[in-house]
Amino acid sequence: MIKRMVYNPWRNEALFIASCAERLIKDEMGYGTHSTNEIIMRIERDIADGVMIGAGQYLQFRLAFISREDDRIVKHVLHLSDIIELKRGAAS
Amino acid sequence: MNIDEAMRLTEIMLGLAFIQQSVEHLHRPNDEKILFIPRIILSLLLIIGFQVAWVLIALVGVSLMILKRFSGPYNGGSDRMGLLILVCLTLAHLAPSHLWQEIAFGYLAMQLILSYLISGWVKIVNPAWRSGRALQDVFAFTTYPVSENLRGFAEQPKLLFVMSWCVIAFELLFPLALLNTNILVVALIIAATFHLANAFLFGLNRFFWIWLTAYPSIIWFQGNYIP
Numbered sequence: 242m243i244k245r246m247v248y249n250p251w252r253n254e255a256l257f258i259a260s261c262a263e264r265l266i267k268d269e270m271g272y273g274t275h276s277t278n279e280i281i282m283r284i285e286r287d288i289a290d291g292v293m294i295g296a297g298q299y300l301q302f303r304l305a306f307i308s309r310e311d312d313r314i315v316k317h318v319l320h321l322s323d324i325i326e327l328k329r330g331a332a333s
Numbered sequence: 334m335n336i337d338e339a340m341r342l343t344e345i346m347l348g349l350a351f352i353q354q355s356v357e358h359l360h361r362p363n364d365e366k367i368l369f370i371p372r373i374i375l376s377l378l379l380i381i382g383f384q385v386a387w388v389l390i391a392l393v394g395v396s397l398m399i400l401k402r403f404s405g406p407y408n409g410g411s412d413r414m415g416l417l418i419l420v421c422l423t424l425a426h427l428a429p430s431h432l433w434q435e436i437a438f439g440y441l442a443m444q445l446i447l448s449y450l451i452s453g454w455v456k457i458v459n460p461a462w463r464s465g466r467a468l469q470d471v472f473a474f475t476t477y478p479v480s481e482n483l484r485g486f487a488e489q490p491k492l493l494f495v496m497s498w499c500v501i502a503f504e505l506l507f508p509l510a511l512l513n514t515n516i517l518v519v520a521l522i523i524a525a526t527f528h529l530a531n532a533f534l535f536g537l538n539r540f541f542w543i544w545l546t547a548y549p550s551i552i553w554f555q556g557n558y559i560p
Contacts, residue, residue, distance in 0.1 A: 242533055250357035252536035257407050264405070275404045282362075307474055309466070 258283060262304045266319050277322060285328055300327045336438060339553035340425060341382070343441075344389075346546040347418055348380035351392070353542055354408070354415070368399050389423040411539035417444055418546055435557075442554035445547045446508050449524065453504025462501065465494030475535065483534065500527070517555050521548055 245252070261276035284302060287293035304320040334342075355369040355376070372395050378388045396416055399407065406412035421444075424437035456462040461470070473487035486493065503523060510520035525548075528541040 245536065246532055246538050246541070247353050248357060249536050249538045250360065253357055253408055253539060256409065256536075257403070260405070260409060279403075309461075309470060 254283070262320075266304065266306075281322070281325065288327065295327065298327055299324050301325070334549065334553050334556055336425075336435060336553055336557070339549040340422060340438060342549040343418065343422060343546060344382070344385060345380050346542075346549070347415070347422065348376040350415065350539075350542040350546050351376040351379075354411075354539055364402065368395060368402060371395055372399075386423070386426040389419065389426055392419055393423055408539050411537070411543045414448070414540075414543045414547065417441065418543070421550075438550055439554055439558075441547055442550040445544075445551050446511070448544075449504045449507040453501050453507070456497070456501045457505065462497055465490055465497045468493040468497050471535075503527075511551075511555050511559050514555060517552065521551070 258280060261279045265273050265276040265280075280302060281300065284293065284295075284300060288295040288300075301324045302322045303318050305316050305318045307314060307316050309315075352373050355372045358365045358369040372392065375388050375392050375395065379385065379392065396419060400416075406416075418441060421437050421441035425434045428434035428437055456467075459467065461467040469487050469490060472484055472493070475484075503520075507520060507524070510517045525541070525545055528537075528544050531537045532541040
């Protein structure tokens with residue numbers, strides 16, 4: 242925990258990806274393509290590093306947002322990316 | 334603390350905070366290293382006090398390139414605060430007179446006060462925060478490993494209701510701490526503890542270091558402008 246006070250790159254990257262997801266949904270200032278590329282680059286890297294398991298040749302991601310509506314927790318899938326060919330090891 | 338001492342302390346703390354942030358990018362693709370290695374070198378020069386004005390200008394340039402690389406701040410509020418501190422320090426160094434130097438550095442103190450006050454205002458006008466539900470959801474939905482162990486807090490609505498109002502009250506009352514040096518010191522210790530808890534529980538480590546970096550400006554401001 243002490244180490245993570247000074248070095249916590251994975252958490253901060255997760256926060257950046259969350260920002261990318263929000264920008265993508267709002268398509269703030271036309272940053273959709275940039276956000277998509279940032280997310281895909283990291284998925285490809287995680288697959289190449291074995292952090293994420295991916296056996297196929299193609300990649301598609303979805304963005305699911307959880308929110309509270311009255312007393313219910315609801316999950317909405319607000320974005321489904323295009324299907325792209327997986328570049329194995331390209332982003333590692 | 335006079336303005337020279339406060340600015341020097343801020344420069345050292347900013348240099349350390351920038352190094353902490355930059356090191357987290359060194360295992361990333363080359364296009365990130367190209368930006369963050371120079372930032373580390375410039376931060377070291379800032380810490381030792383070498384050609385401070387030029388180093389600050391160079392850091393502003395690197396920061397703009399980092400903003401372009403990520404199409405905005407990489408780490409939201411903490412990057413914005415870092416940029417604010419950097420710009421205020423740079424303007425204070427380039428200021429044509431002592432008055433303008435105090436205005437530039439005092440602006441940072443004002444923004445620090447507003448960062449707490451506006452945060453408290455946003456919460457108090459939000460029914461979810463007033464009922465404690467917002468904090469319940471934070472604990473219920475977090476994906477950070479440390480706080481996953483604290484999901485039980487989500488089942489304690491009364492405790493979270495009290496905690497929510499403590500946070501709201503502290504943030505809204507924070508500007509009153511300017512009235513007295515001792516109260517300000519206590520308020521800053523409480524605020525730092527709050528940022529530390531966020532760092533431990535939710536992994537928001539960058540916020541802790543960068544918000545502390547702005548504290549010398551408010552200590553100087555209070556000591557010099559509040560009778």
